[in-house]
Amino acid sequence: MCGIVGLFLKKDELRPRLGDMLTDMLITMTDRGPDSAGIAIYGDAAEGLKFTVQSDDPTAFDGLAEALESALGTAIPVTLKDTHAVLLVPAEQRAAATELLEGRGLRIMGIGEAMEIFKEVGLPKDVAARFGLREMGGSHGIGHTRMATESAVTTLGAHPFSTAEDQCLVHNGSLSNHNDMRRKLARKGVFTKTENDTEVGAAYISSRIAEGATLGEALEGTLKDLDGFFTFVTGTRNGFGVVRDPIACKPAVMAETDDYVAFASEYRAFADLPGIESARVWEPEPATVYFWER
Amino acid sequence: MPTLDMSRTELREVNATLQAAAKAQANEPFEITNPRGAHAVACGLDGALEVTVKGSTGYYCAGMNKDATIHVEGSAGPGVAENMMSGTVVIDGDASQYAGATGHGGLLVIKGNASSRCGISMKGIDIVVHGSIGHMSAFMAQKGNLVVLGDAGDALGDSLYEARLFVRGSVKSLGADCVEKEMRPEHLQILADLLAKAGADAKPEEFKRYGSARTLYNFNIDNADAY
Numbered sequence: 001m002c003g004i005v006g007l008f009l010k011k012d013e014l015r016p017r018l019g020d021m022l023t024d025m026l027i028t029m030t031d032r033g034p035d036s037a038g039i040a041i042y043g044d045a046a047e048g049l050k051f052t053v054q055s056d057d058p059t060a061f062d063g064l065a066e067a068l069e070s071a072l073g074t075a076i077p078v079t080l081k082d083t084h085a086v087l088l089v090p091a092e093q094r095a096a097a098t099e100l101l102e103g104r105g106l107r108i109m110g111i112g113e114a115m116e117i118f119k120e121v122g123l124p125k126d127v128a129a130r131f132g133l134r135e136m137g138g139s140h141g142i143g144h145t146r147m148a149t150e151s152a153v154t155t156l157g158a159h160p161f162s163t164a165e166d167q168c169l170v171h172n173g174s175l176s177n178h179n180d181m182r183r184k185l186a187r188k189g190v191f192t193k194t195e196n197d198t199e200v201g202a203a204y205i206s207s208r209i210a211e212g213a214t215l216g217e218a219l220e221g222t223l224k225d226l227d228g229f230f231t232f233v234t235g236t237r238n239g240f241g242v243v244r245d246p247i248a249c250k251p252a253v254m255a256e257t258d259d260y261v262a263f264a265s266e267y268r269a270f271a272d273l274p275g276i277e278s279a280r281v282w283e284p285e286p287a288t289v290y291f292w293e294r
Numbered sequence: 295m296p297t298l299d300m301s302r303t304e305l306r307e308v309n310a311t312l313q314a315a316a317k318a319q320a321n322e323p324f325e326i327t328n329p330r331g332a333h334a335v336a337c338g339l340d341g342a343l344e345v346t347v348k349g350s351t352g353y354y355c356a357g358m359n360k361d362a363t364i365h366v367e368g369s370a371g372p373g374v375a376e377n378m379m380s381g382t383v384v385i386d387g388d389a390s391q392y393a394g395a396t397g398h399g400g401l402l403v404i405k406g407n408a409s410s411r412c413g414i415s416m417k418g419i420d421i422v423v424h425g426s427i428g429h430m431s432a433f434m435a436q437k438g439n440l441v442v443l444g445d446a447g448d449a450l451g452d453s454l455y456e457a458r459l460f461v462r463g464s465v466k467s468l469g470a471d472c473v474e475k476e477m478r479p480e481h482l483q484i485l486a487d488l489l490a491k492a493g494a495d496a497k498p499e500e501f502k503r504y505g506s507a508r509t510l511y512n513f514n515i516d517n518a519d520a521y
Contacts, residue, residue: 248410248429251372251390267350267371268331281350281369283390283409286429 002159002172003029003145004252006233006240006263008292014259019136023128025262025269026143030124032172032265033145036158037127038119040168040235041141045113049094049165051087052117053106054155060106061085071100082130083155084109084118107156112166114139114237119158139294142235142263144170150178150197161199163192164206166237171198172250172265173229181226201226205234219243219289233263241291248286255279261292300335301328309337316341316362331371336364339381356383359400375402378419391428394421397438403492410447413440416457422492432459433469441488443496451504459504460485462496473507 005025009015019041026037055061061080064087068076072093079086085106089097094111101108110117118131124145128134144159151157160168175181178197181204185192190207192199204226208218215234219241222232231250234241242263244252255262255270257279262270270276284290296315298308312324316339323344329335333352336345339362347355350368360379369387378397385393388406395411397419404412407425411433418437426444433449435457445463452469458481459472468474477498485498 246429249391253371253390266331266352267369268352271330281387283388286410 001032001147003032003265004170004172004231004233005029005269006142008140008240008261011259015139016137018138018141020134021273022141022143023133024272025264026124026128026145028269029145029265033147034123035148035153036121036146037124038158038160039133039141039143040115040117040160041136041138042114043138046088048088048090049111049113050116051089051097051111052084052109053101054084054109055106056083068100072096081132083120086116110162110168115166115168117160117162117168120155121153140240142170142233142240150174151195156194157196159198161202163203167206168235169198169202169205170233171201172231175201175226175228177227201232215241215291216289223287239291239293241289242284243289244284244286246287252284253281254284255281295323295325297325297327299327300332305332305334312336312339312345316343359383378402394419401491420488422488422494424494432457439484439488443494453510454506456506460501462501471507471510472504475503475505477503
C-alpha cells in the first residue's frame with residue numbers, strides 16, 4: 001500500500017498555496033505510507049537547470065558553492081533545505097555539474113527547469129516540515145507516501161523518481177517484470193540507479209518520450225510493456241498524467257473544479273481542498289490514460 | 295435528531311454509539327456530519343436504525359450491516375456495504391470498487407456509478423445501480439440480484455453461480471460461464487419489485503438477464519489432458 005497525491009492548478013492565483021494544499025493532502029495519506037514521503041514541485045521555470053541534490057552527511061554541502069564556482073567558472077546559487085540542496089546550473093554545464101556533484105558523493109534527486117524533488121525517510125508530516133513544503137509555490141506537484149514492498153526503506157527508495165529533466169513518477173503498486181525491463185532499458189543505454197521497481201517505470205516512460213513518444217503514448221505503453229499492479233501519476237514540466245493497470249485494484253480518485261485538477265489514492269485527501277463540495281469527483285477508468293497540460 | 299460530528303468525535307465513538315442505539319432498537323434516526331472520506335463509517339450495526347451520512351465516505355462504509363438503513367449523501371469508497379446481512383444502504387453518489395462484496399442479504403442502492411468488482415462473491419444481497427458498473431462485477435456471485443440501469447464493464451459474471459444479473463445497457467464482455475438468459479415472467483416480477491424499492495425509473499422489459507451456464511459446476515473429463 002502507498003498513498004499518492006497530485007495537484008494541477010488551472011489558475012495562477014492559487015500558485016502560492018500549492019505547497020500548503022499538497023502538504024495537507026500528503027499528510028492525510030500517512031496511513032497508506034508511513035515509511036517515507038516525497039514531493040515533486042513545479043515552480044517558475046528557471047534560467048538554467050535546477051539540480052536537487054541530497055546527502056545524509058550534513059557537512060557534504062560545506063564548500064559546495066565554492067567548488068562549483070571554481071569548476072564551472074560561474075557563481076552557482078545553492079539553496080539548502082535540510083538534507084537537500086537546490087542548485088541553479090547553466091544548462092550547457094549540466095554534464096560538468098553532474099560529474100562534480102556525483103564525485104562529491106551527492107545524490108541527484110532530479111534535474112529540471114521547473115521541477116524540484118524532496119524526499120526522505122520518515123512520517124509525511126515530518127518530511128514536509130523538514131523541507132518547508134508548505135511554503136513552496138508552483139503550478140503543479142505530485143507527492144507520495146510510501147509503504148515499502150519491493151525495495152528497502154531508504155531515501156533513494158522513496159518516490160518520486162526522476163529519470164529525465166522535469167519528468168518524475170510516483171507509483172502505488174508493484175511491478176513484476178521490472179528486472180527484465182531494467183535489462184532491456186540498459187541495452188538501450190538507459191540506466192537506473194536503484195533496485196526499485198518504480199524507478200524502472202519512470203525510466204521506461206522517460207525513454208519512450210526521449211524516442212519521440214508523447215506523454216500520452218508513453219503512458220499507453222506502460223499498459224503493454226509493464227506487468228504488475230500500478231496506479232501511476234507522472235509529472236512533466238507542463239502538467240501531470242494518470243494511468244492505472246487494467247485490473248485497477250490500486251485505488252485512485254480525481255476531482256476537478258474551475259481552479260484545479262486533483263488526484264489522490266483516497267477521497268480523504270481532498271477534504272480540505274477549496275470548493276471540493278461542488279467539484280466533479282470520479283474514479284479514473286482502468287487502462288485509460290488521463291493527462292492535463294497547460 | 296442526534297448528530298455525531300466526525301470533526302469532533304472519534305470514529306470508534308461514532309460507531310460504538312450507533313451500534314448501541316441499533317442494538318437497543320432506539321429507532322431514533324441519527325445523522326453523521328463531516329465524514330470527510332473517513333473509513334468504516336457506520337459499520338457493524340445490528341438492529342433497525344436510520345443513519346444519514348452527510349457527505350462522502352472512505353473504505354468499508356456500512357460494512358456487515360444488519361437491519362439498519364444507512365443513507366450516504368455523497369459517494370462511497372471501496373467496499374461499501376461489504377458482507378451486508380440485511381437492511382438497506384443507499385449511496386447518492388458513486389461507489390468505488392467491490393461495492394456489496396460477499397453480501398448475504400438486504401438491499402444496496404447506488405444512485406451513481408459503481409466501479410470494478412461490484413457484487414463480487416455476493417451471497418444473497420440485492421444490488422441496484424442506477425448508473426454503470428466496472429469490470430469483473432459479480433465475479434463468483436452465488437445468490438441474489440444485481441440490477442444495472444446503465445452499462446456493465448468487461449467480464450461480467452465471471453465464474454458465476456446462481457446470482458441473477460439484469461443489465462439495461464450494454465455489456466462490454468461476459469466472463470467465463472456467464473450467458474444471456476431468457477427473461478421469464480418471474481424475473482420481470484423480481485425486477486419490477488427491486489426497481490420500485492430502489493426508486494429507479496426504468497421498465498423491467500428494457501433489461502436483459504444474465505446467469506450461469508453452469509458448465510463450470512462439474513469437472514469436464516474432456517479437459518483431463520490440460521492438467
